[in-house]
Amino acid sequence: MDFDLTWLLWGLPLAFGLGWLASRLDLRQLRIENRLAPKAYFRGLNFLLNEQQDQAIDAFIEAVQSDPDTSELHFALGNLFRRRGEYERAVRVHEHLLSRADLSRADRHRAQHALALDYLRAGLLDRAEEALRKLEGTAFEEQALLALLAIYERSRDWQLASEIARKLDAAGSGGQFAGRLAHYLCEQAAGATPAEAEQLLQKAMKIAPRSARPRIDLAALRRRAGDARGAFELLTELAGASPPALPLMAKALTEAAIASGRQDDARGLLRASYEQSPSLDVLDAIAALETDPEAARNNYVQHLKREPSLVAAAKWIAGEKLEHQQFHPDVQRALDHAVKPLTRYRCAACGFEAKQHFWQCPGCQAWDSYPARRVEEL
Structure with a gap:
């Protein structure tokens, strides 16, 4: 049978034309899809930049519906839900991502x-803990450990906090x-028996x-146990190891010195510290060691000559005999009210002020963020 070349001549252009037409249809469809998804995505970004989060959420939902396989859109939408406080919706988005079999290992983590x-x-700390534990050995391990540390500190589980630290x-x-590990041991010692507390605190010192x-x-x-001399020696060691901490222990040092008959040693230590770095708490401790009330008050006068201090002035005038004695209580009450804010401690991390010194800030939960000095001295 002879082959007719005419069919070949007609068939080749026809096949070429059909192929070209199919490619044009595919390209057109692809362009439409690509045009729709990025348009919604960039519209969502524009809403975010203008702080219109409700409209941004709608735009991202539209983008996700147009291209449900794009993980980046899901991440953007989930993070936006979290920022809005819509935690249930954020959880659903991220759980949907984790359920996908085609998700890469990095995106899964x-x-x-x-x-x-x-x-x-x-605030679902138990679920957060479980989820964070699964990140061990991933690129997010360090961030997960820091988050776990915050959880255990918040729940005051000092043993698990020590493990993570x-x-x-x-x-x-x-x-x-x-330093944090030492704080955890001190926290555990606060609720332990005297013997156990001694061991925990010794470990913290090491x-x-x-x-x-x-x-x-x-x-x-040791002071509560009646060992005033041992307490004084410990505080003396601390003064040598960490001089900036002396204002925090000045009162305890003075009480231990008086109870153990070491007033002269304490006076010399406190005066040397004060000359190097004047402090109101150290000044109060020096005044407390004076046997003569006038000599004690004179310390505040000398401090005022060195630097202005409303706190020192109020303490000096408390023992001063005014010309009109009937007005002295009113003047003293006004001064005491004025100096109250100046005698507080202030967190260096968040600015939270408190009457007493805290090792961990009640406001921002930072450790060792309170200086050993009062607000007036900062």
Whole structure:
């Protein structure tokens, strides 16, 4: 049978034309899809920049519906829900991502971390802990450990907090956790028996030799046990190891010195510290060691010559005989009211002020953020 070349000549252009037409249809459809999804996505970004979060959410939902396989859109939408406080919707978005079989390993870890943040912001600490534990060995491990540390500090689970702090310290995460470990031991000692507290505080001193709290707490423990001399020696050691902490322990040092008959030693130590760095608490301790009331008040006069201080002036005038004695209580009450804000401690991290010194700020939960000096001295 002879082959007719005419069919070949007609068939080739026809096949070429059909192929060209199919490619044009595919390209047109692809362009339509690509045009729709980015348009909604960029519209959502524009709403975000203009702080119109409701409209941004609608735009991102539209973008996700147009291209449900794009993980970046899901991450953007989930993070936006979390920022809005819509934690249930954020959880659903990130759980949907984790349920996808085609999700890459890196994006799976990212979604797991985002889910943990959702639980954490929602206050579901048990679920957040479980989600964070799954990030061990991933690129988010350090962030997860820091979040776990915050959870255990918040729940006052000092043993688990110590475990996480040791991991972070061993990993060389850029922070020094010896001080925190010492604080955790001091917190445990506060609720322990005297014998157990002694051991915990001794351990804390070894972990952080320059930390003030273990020695101050141990000195208070020995003072309650009737060992005033041992308490005085501990505080003297601390004054040498960490001079800036002396204002925090000046009152305890004075009481231990009086109880153990070491007033002269305490007076010399306090005066040397005051000459190097004047402090109101050290000044009060020096005045408390004076047997003569006039000599005690004279210390405040000398301080006023050195630097202006409303607190020192109020303490000096408390023992001064005014010309009109009937007005003295009113004047003193006004001065005491004026100096109250000046005698507070202020957190260096968040500015939270308190009447007493805290090792951990009640406002921002930062450790060792309170200077040893009063507001007037800052």
